[in-house]
Amino acid sequence: MKPPYTITAAILNLVASISQKIGKASAHYLDKPSPKLRKENRIKTIQATLGIEGNSLSESQVQAINEGELLIGFERDQKEVQNAMALYERWSEFKPSKNTSFLSAHRFLMQDLVKNPGEYRNKSVGITKGKTLTHIAPPADRVPYLMNDLFQYVADNPDPLLIKSCVFHYELEFIHPFIDGNGRMGRFWQSLILSKSHPIFEFLPFETIIASSQTDYYQALASSDACGQLTPFIEYMLGVLDKSLANLLNTTNVVLSETERIEYFIYIGTKDFSRKDYQRIFKNLSTATASRDLKKGVALELFSTYGEKNATRYRVLV
Known part of the structure; x- marks a missing residue:
């Protein structure tokens, strides 16, 4: 698979900026943040990635669930949080280029939320915004082939890792391999791909940037769909990573106990x-x-x- 995208000046500048920020973060001991910061950022990640999909719980409520509290009247939202926590706790078990690992991750994420978690869809799906059909996903019988091709790309293609992670994220949304959970899986797997070379990404809550710019997120996906090129989405996602790293670097002056x-x-x-x-x-x-x-x-x-x-x-x- 050779993804269709163009290396623009914006992409080159963002890759350079992100690479510089990764270096600065490493120099300040943030390859893997302090336990307190890791915990705070994990909560932010889970709240934001679920909130993008309509989960109504706040950071404080997600924190309460993390500490073992049960919230009355938020059964599905609470289950989504519990599943996401179970998924992220198993971070080190997942392999970015393995189809079986990907399906296992979906099983943890969507257990008791969909009929067959951890299985690709067996029917056609379309994505709507309001009453408008915005995307028709590939036929269900093509999904296993397309996903295997995508994982081969992750494993073998020489594209820069930053770009490769964005390509995976977009292609996953385009293929839409599951009945539900595709957005969450796309964001999780992009972080996973990046973390294997840069551990800082395990605890980088870039989902909070997406949550605050959801219109831009969906517009970047739609623009790439419309032009048949991944370039708009790659530029958007690299911008998200750059902003998120900049936010993280603001914590480097914190003195560890x-x-x-x-x-x-x-x-x-x-x-x-x-x-x-x-x-x-x-x-x-x-x-x-x-x-x-x-x-x-x-x-x-x-x-x-x-x-x-x-x-x-x-x-x-x-």
């Missing part, structure tokens, strides 16, 4: 390390502060130690 630094270090997966290794992650941390962090980690039984004095090393116990 001792506990947040320890939690973040454990999260990035280093199992055996020295104090210098710890300071390589937190480059502005003094030796004395790093030593206090590690001492607290040992006291909390999060780290064990071996070796002596300058040769002391640490192992993560959790």
Whole structure:
């Protein structure tokens, strides 16, 4: 599959801007944000991606559900939130170029909301805005072939990853492989594709930008449909990613607490390390502060130690 799009000056400028912002975010330890920021952004992502599809719950209500509360009178909306939480909690299980993984993700997202979650549609569908038919999706018997072709594109095509993720998002909306859940899956899978090379995208709530510009979102899809080129949608989505990264970078001046630094270090997966290794992650941390962090980690039984004095090393116990 060779997607029809043109590399415009706008696309080149946005790719450059996004790449620069990814670098800045990485330099400020935001490849994978602090536990508090990760949690806040996950809530924003879920509320926004569901809100785009008509879910009425606010961020505070999504937060309440996340903390185990039950909301009376919002059964379907609440179920959508619970399913989305179950999906995002399994982030690391999904493979961007695997059809089976994609269907499994839809099963988690739409369990008890549609008749056959995790299965491609077996009937024709059209998309309407009001009383106007705006898009007729390909015939149902073509869906498996088209989706396999799309996953092959993700796996093998040399297109830049930023553009490839936008192509997948658009093509998924065009194919409309499911009876319901296509929009949510498109946004989720674009994040997944990007996160495999840039972990920051796992916790980047770009859906909030789309939610605040839904008319532009649907217009970009319609414009690409009308001209038979993905260029309008790619330009729109790259703009969304650029704005979302800019918003995230505004958090880089937040000072992490001792506990947040320890939690973040454990999260990035280093199992055996020295104090210098710890300071390589937190480059502005003094030796004395790093030593206090590690001492607290040992006291909390999060780290064990071996070796002596300058040769002391640490192992993560959790």
